[in-house]
Amino acid sequence: MAEFRVCPDSGFYFHKSAESLMKVNAVVGIVALLVAGLLALGVVLTRWQEVHWLPADTFYMVLTAHGINALIFWIIFFEMAVLHFASSTLLRCRIATPKWAWAGFFLMLIGAVMNNVAVFSGASSVMMTSYVPMQAEPHFYLGIILFAVGALIQVFVFFGTLVVAQQEKTYDGSVPLVTFGAITAAIIAVFTIASGAIILIPTFLWSIGYVSHIDAEMYRVIWWGLGHSSQQINVAAHISIWYLVAGVLFGARPMSEKVSRFAFLLYIFFLQLASAHHILVDPGISTEWKIFNTSYAMYLAVLASMIHGLTIPGAIEVAQRGKGYTKGLFEWLRKAPWGNPVWSGVAISVVTFGFIGGITGVVMGTEQINLIIHNTIYVPAHFHATVVTGTTLTFMAITYLLIPVLFRRQLFLPWVAKMQPYVFGGGMTILILFMLGAGTMGVSRRHWDMDFAGAAMAFEYPAIAYTLMAVGAIGGVLGVVGGGMFLAVAVGSLLFGKKLEPSAGILESFAGKPLAASVYNIDKPEVLAMAPKLKEEHHKGFEAPGTFILAMLLLVTFVVYYFINWKYLASVWPLG
Amino acid sequence: MSDQKNNDEEERISGWQSLIDNPFLLLFIGVAMPTVFYIVWGIMEIVNVPVAP
Ligand code: HEM
Ligand SMILES: [Cu+2]
Numbered sequence: 179m180a181e182f183r184v185c186p187d188s189g190f191y192f193h194k195s196a197e198s199l200m201k202v203n204a205v206v207g208i209v210a211l212l213v214a215g216l217l218a219l220g221v222v223l224t225r226w227q228e229v230h231w232l233p234a235d236t237f238y239m240v241l242t243a244h245g246i247n248a249l250i251f252w253i254i255f256f257e258m259a260v261l262h263f264a265s266s267t268l269l270r271c272r273i274a275t276p277k278w279a280w281a282g283f284f285l286m287l288i289g290a291v292m293n294n295v296a297v298f299s300g301a302s303s304v305m306m307t308s309y310v311p312m313q314a315e316p317h318f319y320l321g322i323i324l325f326a327v328g329a330l331i332q333v334f335v336f337f338g339t340l341v342v343a344q345q346e347k348t349y350d351g352s353v354p355l356v357t358f359g360a361i362t363a364a365i366i367a368v369f370t371i372a373s374g375a376i377i378l379i380p381t382f383l384w385s386i387g388y389v390s391h392i393d394a395e396m397y398r399v400i401w402w403g404l405g406h407s408s409q410q411i412n413v414a415a416h417i418s419i420w421y422l423v424a425g426v427l428f429g430a431r432p433m434s435e436k437v438s439r440f441a442f443l444l445y446i447f448f449l450q451l452a453s454a455h456h457i458l459v460d461p462g463i464s465t466e467w468k469i470f471n472t473s474y475a476m477y478l479a480v481l482a483s484m485i486h487g488l489t490i491p492g493a494i495e496v497a498q499r500g501k502g503y504t505k506g507l508f509e510w511l512r513k514a515p516w517g518n519p520v521w522s523g524v525a526i527s528v529v530t531f532g533f534i535g536g537i538t539g540v541v542m543g544t545e546q547i548n549l550i551i552h553n554t555i556y557v558p559a560h561f562h563a564t565v566v567t568g569t570t571l572t573f574m575a576i577t578y579l580l581i582p583v584l585f586r587r588q589l590f591l592p593w594v595a596k597m598q599p600y601v602f603g604g605g606m607t608i609l610i611l612f613m614l615g616a617g618t619m620g621v622s623r624r625h626w627d628m629d630f631a632g633a634a635m636a637f638e639y640p641a642i643a644y645t646l647m648a649v650g651a652i653g654g655v656l657g658v659v660g661g662g663m664f665l666a667v668a669v670g671s672l673l674f675g676k677k678l679e680p681s682a683g684i685l686e687s688f689a690g691k692p693l694a695a696s697v698y699n700i701d702k703p704e705v706l707a708m709a710p711k712l713k714e715e716h717h718k719g720f721e722a723p724g725t726f727i728l729a730m731l732l733l734v735t736f737v738v739y740y741f742i743n744w745k746y747l748a749s750v751w752p753l754g
Numbered sequence: 755m756s757d758q759k760n761n762d763e764e765e766r767i768s769g770w771q772s773l774i775d776n777p778f779l780l781l782f783i784g785v786a787m788p789t790v791f792y793i794v795w796g797i798m799e800i801v802n803v804p805v806a807p
Contacts, residue, residue, distance in 0.1 A: 462799070
């Protein structure tokens with residue numbers, strides 16, 4: 179029975195059951211993003227002190243729901259779609275145990291709904307970190323546990339699919355680099371979910387009275403095994419997508435497969451240890467543990483990111499130069515398809531993730547300078563550069579690529595799509611930069627009232643801090659508009675986009691119903707051949723001089739910013 | 755000389771290759787590393803915090 183189709187536009191193979199799973203996971207993820215985006219408006223319009231929209235209790239409820247829906251539900255649902263794509267489609271094989279994958283999906287769905295019900299009923303405004311001894315309602319924890327179990331099942335279906343591909347010999351040699359990146363993400367996911375289970379199951383039992391006490395420090399350490407590592411799933415996933423987009427749009431091949439794989443290997447070994455940067459100011463934990471986990475280990479992971487940051491633009495540069503864009507240092511970059519949201523989204527993501535997210539992350543992860551920004555709005559600013567303009571924008575970009583390929587619909591409102599990465603990326607960058615500034619002035623994160631009206635211990639922020647928060651909020655509103663543009667295009671395409679395949683109806687798009695049976699007319703996809711070995715050319719100069727200059731720019735920016743922060747630390751403790 | 759070098763290269767690649775091509779070995783390492791250095795070591799630190807008198 180033929181169960182595969184090949185996309186006539188892209189050449190990607192889709193296995194019938196895998197395709198349905200990709201669709202439903204992506205669609206539910208996008209719904210979670212919609213919820214999170216609406217809530218973001220409440221968050222920024224409250225943190226903008228002159229507007230100060232929501233009352234305190236609503237603000238904390240909304241902020242809890244914003245964090246969980248965006249960071250956990252949107253991203254992880256979407257990642258499940260990415261995993262199925264990177265295994266079944268890229269390896270051209272059937273998905274292992276699709277029934278289990280569906281069970282996992284439904285558990286995730288039930289968990290996500292249950293958690294949202296708990297949060298919106300108002301008695302679980304414990305923030306996404308849900309630090310004990312704050313207590314949420316039992317179904318808050320149970321929802322997250324079910325979600326995590328469901329995700330774990332889908333991750334194991336991914337590993338099972340790798341085995342299927344290997345046994346049925348659907349590819350030659352090693353798995354493609356993008357799949358290797360997805361394997362990295364899946365491995366990190368297993369540790370992430372295991373940490374979550376270790377701490378959240380006892381916490382759930384505590385919330386229903388079976389366990390009398392959860393140690394607050396124990397909770398923090400193990401919870402961040404979940405909280406931070408899940409961000410590393412995102413990094414591995416979105417970097418894999420960068421490689422994919424470089425290949426699809428430019429025909430770019432990694433400058434060295436071996437080096438890129440080595441960089442992913444460094445992630446597998448070291449990236450998760452960086453969870454310790456959340457514990458830098460916690461008493462009771464030794465400096466040895468902190469330094470080992472955040473410095474020696476983390477810098478190896480940072481090195482890996484630098485490798486990806488160099489090799490992806492480098493590969494694109496080489497490919498573009500091969501097409502004749504050789505003038506000067508940057509013609510290859512100027513002539514990139516800036517009107518194509520798949521490219522502009524990825525490009526903005528690479529730059530903001532590297533320059534803003536990367537640099538602020540290394541700064542914050544340094545024990546001493548962490549002290550000047552710990553728990554300030556600088557922290558959300560940093561991770562909006564990683565997880566929003568980094569991961570989220572990349573996922574948006576790949577959605578534009580997948581709507582025709584996976585959903586068989588043309589993009590609805592293509593001119594909106596064309597502007598969307600600029601509006602979203604631009605707005606969020608404003609929000610991020612100004613919140614970084616405000617954080618440096620000490621403005622707290624997760625704080626309803628900058629005025630401390632009626633507080634026993636008040637603090638007066640300089641007037642400039644208010645201005646920074648206000649400008650940041652305007653950027654945030656622009657970001658929400660950009661998010662709305664994405665949703666209009668994505669959902670609009672599934673509803674009204676021109677059908678590229680007559681049977682691509684509403685149920686096919688939203689409920690994962692397979693296309694007409696006749697579309698699946700391939701029994702066994704052609705075996706995926708190993709990419710031919712790159713010619714060992716010995717160049718006199720560096721093959722990608724433009725990328726080299728950009729990398730140097732990043733390094734200089736980093737060094738200057740690092741220096742400024744140490745200087746600032748010295749002035750906080752009047753040392754010089 | 756150059757033959758020797760080529761052989762070494764191949765040897766090295768095959769060891770590395772078998773690591774890279776084995777997702778379950780990678781899974782084991784990727785879970786064991788943070789479990790030992792982050793979780794287990796971290797818990798030992800917390801357990802060793804003296805109880806307040
Ligand atoms: C659409 C535009 C968005 C805007 C304007 C926005 C704005 C904000 C702001 C201002 C905060 C900090 C509030 C505070 O600490 O007082 C915040 C927190 C947060 N945001 Fe966003 N955000 C957006 C999208 C996203 C997305 C897409 C993600 C994840 C993928 C995300 C994840 C988070 C998380 C995890 C928190 C921390 C919540 C906590 O402290 O518990 N945000 N957001
Ligand atoms: Cu972190």
